Each structure stands twice: as structure tokens, then as C-alpha cells.
Amino acid sequence: MRQRVVPNALVVQCRLGTTNIDIYTSALSQLGVQLQVESTSKFGIKGTVEGQVAAGSELIGKVSGKLGLEATGELGSKGVPVGRNINDLQFIAQLVIESGKRLIIEDVHYLSIDQREILSYDLKALWDIGCFVTMVGVWGQANMFVRLNGELSGRVEELSIEWGPDDLRTILARGSVALGIDFSREIQNKAIIDAFGNAGLLQRLALRTLDEAKITTEQPPTFKVNNMSWYEGAAMAVADQLNGVYLKFGERVASGIRTRADATGIYAHAMAAIVAADDGMHMNGIPVEHIFTVSHSRQSRIQKSNLKLVLSKIDSLQVDKDGRGLVVTYDADKECVLNVDRQLLFYRKYLTVSWPWEELISEADKLVQ
Structure with missing residues (x-):
């Protein structure tokens, strides 16, 4: 859904050990800008941002001009990289805003509790500046970031994405119409139960079931997929792939x-x-x-x-x-x-x-x- 709604984004993938500095460094590098970190504290960073390529240097120049700052160096290919000392998020945020791209932070559940807390305070500052962030992850309680920083109340909208049985059945129904096939109710029920709310797994099971039935093209007229052995073979094959x-x-x-x-x-x-x-x-x-x-x-x-x-x-x-x-x-x-x-x-x-x-x-x- 994120890829479809925000296709042109600055996507940062978290992993175990990722810090908030890593998030900003990754995002800026996609803009041709390098973040040189000199020191960090729990709720702050100190360093410089420099243009790695001409596009990055030009972006820094534009933002510096809008903020009334003086960019050092030259923009020529042989000049000194443009840099700007930073003690807060404003300059980084303005670089993201000027790029016209949305910052997406994925797999937030890989961040440690401490890093999530730091991010919660950064999110408030970014929101005030007008740099809006989308986060994707798995966590146990609603409004996790609001609990970490109460000032985010009213600034964060949390969308819980769950695939219920009706949603999964709709996926099968729409796919069946497009392909000219008809999954039996028994196979539908079994696949929905086995998917455990995972739409991607449901699609794999459906596709493998069609493989077992030797169906590789659209079926005119509607072909009934009602042999339970096809599904059972598909389920074992998918499980074996996960082995x-x-x-x-x-x-x-x-x-x-x-x-x-x-x-x-x-x-x-x-x-x-x-x-x-x-x-x-x-x-x-x-x-x-x-x-x-x-x-x-x-x-x-x-x-x-x-x-x-x-x-x-x-x-x-x-x-x-x-x-x-x-x-x-x-x-x-x-x-x-x-x-x-x-x-x-x-x-x-x-x-x-x-x-x-x-x-x-x-x-x-x-x-x-």
C-alpha cells in the first residue's frame, strides 16, 4: 500500500542496531547529501551536511537561501562541498521538504526502545517544521509514539492494517473474476484460515493451487477449482519453500x-x-x-x-x-x-x-x- 500511495519517496529500512542518525544519513544520501556527524547525545546531534554530488550541493544552496543562511564553498564540480553546521533538525527537515519527497521509515520495530523515544521527540519537531513522516512497523499497543511523547497527541494518526477473513475472501473473489476461475467455498475457507491474516501468504497459496490444477492462463468460461487435493498439495509445497x-x-x-x-x-x-x-x-x-x-x-x-x-x-x-x-x-x-x-x-x-x-x-x- 505504501509503495502504491507514495511511489516517489525517501525510503529508509530499519534493521537491528539502526539509530536515528542512521535514518537521517540514509535519507539525505538519497538526495546526494552527506551527513557528517561529529558528536551525538540522547536527544541531539552535531555535525555538518555536505553535498556529495552537484544535485545535493544545489539542494543545500536552495535551502540555505530560503532560511537566510550562508552556504560555504562553491557549487562548481571542482569546488569545496557545500556544508552547513547543524544543531537541530530544521536544516535536515528543509532539505527533505525542498526535495518534494515524503520520508518513509519502514520496519520501525527494529529500533530499540531508546531510539523509538528519540524518534518520538524528533517527530514532534519535524511536524512543527512541516516535514511529515510515514512510519511502517509492528508494535503491540495502539499509539505507541504518543505514549513515548505526549506532545504528539493530535499530530500522529495511527492506521492499524489488519486483513480480516472478509478482506481475504475479497482478494480471492477479485482474483477469481480476473482469471475466470471459481475457488470452491471449502478451498477458500481453508486458505483463509491458513493465511493467518497475511494477504501475501494467501496469494501464494492461491497461485500454487492453480499450479497444482495445471492452470496457467485465463480460463474462459469459468473453471471450477474444487479439488481439495490441489490445495493440500499447494500448502505442503509452500511450507516446503519456507523450510x-x-x-x-x-x-x-x-x-x-x-x-x-x-x-x-x-x-x-x-x-x-x-x-x-x-x-x-x-x-x-x-x-x-x-x-x-x-x-x-x-x-x-x-x-x-x-x-x-x-x-x-x-x-x-x-x-x-x-x-x-x-x-x-x-x-x-x-x-x-x-x-x-x-x-x-x-x-x-x-x-x-x-x-x-x-x-x-x-x-x-x-x-x-
């Missing part, structure tokens, strides 16, 4: 756990309880109390205070070298674990998986004994 993704996820988590010296195996027990939680909890948030109850019943030495500390670090266990690949994340304010990748629920439904942390639990139990 590599979650095997890698399991390996990364297990590798990260092994670096933690912990005789109780608390990391492994926590992951086991999280991944095994029922679908409803994954859809709405897995409470710490549930994770503790399950973990403590398997290893009585696990304490809730230690468990919360471990949960605050589970993000770093999952991501790859580029800081991407989050499947579940911990919301400390709500004290629950959120599922950010619902394909996991479909995957575990169709494939029996032996997760590597179960072996780690056995090893830890032997050490305790």
Missing part, C-alpha cells in the same frame, strides 16, 4: 544461545515456550506470564526477573549479519512477545519441526543434574 527460512532462523537462534553461559538453559526454554504458544497468542501477543509458566514448569530454577532480561535480548538472537530476519520481538511495556512473521504459524502447521533449542534444553538439563 530453508525457518531452518536458518533456528540455526541463528541456537548459535546465539550457545554463546550465552547459562546452566538453566533459560534462553532455550524461553524460545521453546514462545514458538510453541498457540495461534491466538501469536496473533495477539504472548504474555510473559505464559512464557514463565511454561519455562518454569520445565526448569524450576528459572526466575521471572531473569526471564524478562532474556526476553529483552531475543531480537539479537534472531537477526542475520545485516540485522534483518526478525520473527518475534519483545514489547517491554506490554510485557509480551509479538509475532512479526505470521508465516511461522502456517509453516509449523504443515511441517513437523525439531527446533535446535530442544537439543540445547536437553544439554542444559544434563549439566544441571
Whole structure:
């Protein structure tokens, strides 16, 4: 939806470890402008912005003129890069505004709590300047940024994007009309349940079902897709395609756990309880109390205070070298674990998986004994 509504945007993708400085640096680099950071504090930055290319230098010159500032250097190809000292966001904001592009910050859930708080105060300043930002991410409670900074009340509009059963059925209906096919009610219901509110997964299941039915072109007249074996074959095929993704996820988590010296195996027990939680909890948030109850019943030495500390670090266990690949994340304010990748629920439904942390639990139990 974001790509369709705002196609020409400054898109910044967050990953684990991303800071607000990284966001501005990435956005400005897309405009041919370089942010040279000299120092940072919790709620401020100090440095310079310089033109990397002629377009960036020209943009800085325009903004400096509008703000009544003096740009140093020359705009010629052999001149000194244009620069401007900054102690606040105004100059950065004006560069974005002058570019005519909307700043989009995606995967905000990768930002740490501290960085989200800093961003919440920056958003208020940016709004006052007239530089409006769109953020995309997964978080557990409504109006997260307003809770972090009350001054954002009335300045932020939060849109909760959920695909309900009726929405998913509409996707199938419209696609069916376009292709000249008719999915049976039974297949529709099964696909909608298996999609777990994920429109992309629903489309994959529908496409694979058509592959199983040997349908590759528009069907005149309407062709009835009513053989349940076609769908079952499609579901197994899609689950098998996801196998590599979650095997890698399991390996990364297990590798990260092994670096933690912990005789109780608390990391492994926590992951086991999280991944095994029922679908409803994954859809709405897995409470710490549930994770503790399950973990403590398997290893009585696990304490809730230690468990919360471990949960605050589970993000770093999952991501790859580029800081991407989050499947579940911990919301400390709500004290629950959120599922950010619902394909996991479909995957575990169709494939029996032996997760590597179960072996780690056995090893830890032997050490305790």
C-alpha cells in the first residue's frame, strides 16, 4: 500500500542496531547529501551536511537561501562541498521538504526502545517544521509514539492494517473474476484460515493451487477449482519453500544461545515456550506470564526477573549479519512477545519441526543434574 500511495519517496529500512542518525544519513544520501556527524547525545546531534554530488550541493544552496543562511564553498564540480553546521533538525527537515519527497521509515520495530523515544521527540519537531513522516512497523499497543511523547497527541494518526477473513475472501473473489476461475467455498475457507491474516501468504497459496490444477492462463468460461487435493498439495509445497527460512532462523537462534553461559538453559526454554504458544497468542501477543509458566514448569530454577532480561535480548538472537530476519520481538511495556512473521504459524502447521533449542534444553538439563 505504501509503495502504491507514495511511489516517489525517501525510503529508509530499519534493521537491528539502526539509530536515528542512521535514518537521517540514509535519507539525505538519497538526495546526494552527506551527513557528517561529529558528536551525538540522547536527544541531539552535531555535525555538518555536505553535498556529495552537484544535485545535493544545489539542494543545500536552495535551502540555505530560503532560511537566510550562508552556504560555504562553491557549487562548481571542482569546488569545496557545500556544508552547513547543524544543531537541530530544521536544516535536515528543509532539505527533505525542498526535495518534494515524503520520508518513509519502514520496519520501525527494529529500533530499540531508546531510539523509538528519540524518534518520538524528533517527530514532534519535524511536524512543527512541516516535514511529515510515514512510519511502517509492528508494535503491540495502539499509539505507541504518543505514549513515548505526549506532545504528539493530535499530530500522529495511527492506521492499524489488519486483513480480516472478509478482506481475504475479497482478494480471492477479485482474483477469481480476473482469471475466470471459481475457488470452491471449502478451498477458500481453508486458505483463509491458513493465511493467518497475511494477504501475501494467501496469494501464494492461491497461485500454487492453480499450479497444482495445471492452470496457467485465463480460463474462459469459468473453471471450477474444487479439488481439495490441489490445495493440500499447494500448502505442503509452500511450507516446503519456507523450510530453508525457518531452518536458518533456528540455526541463528541456537548459535546465539550457545554463546550465552547459562546452566538453566533459560534462553532455550524461553524460545521453546514462545514458538510453541498457540495461534491466538501469536496473533495477539504472548504474555510473559505464559512464557514463565511454561519455562518454569520445565526448569524450576528459572526466575521471572531473569526471564524478562532474556526476553529483552531475543531480537539479537534472531537477526542475520545485516540485522534483518526478525520473527518475534519483545514489547517491554506490554510485557509480551509479538509475532512479526505470521508465516511461522502456517509453516509449523504443515511441517513437523525439531527446533535446535530442544537439543540445547536437553544439554542444559544434563549439566544441571
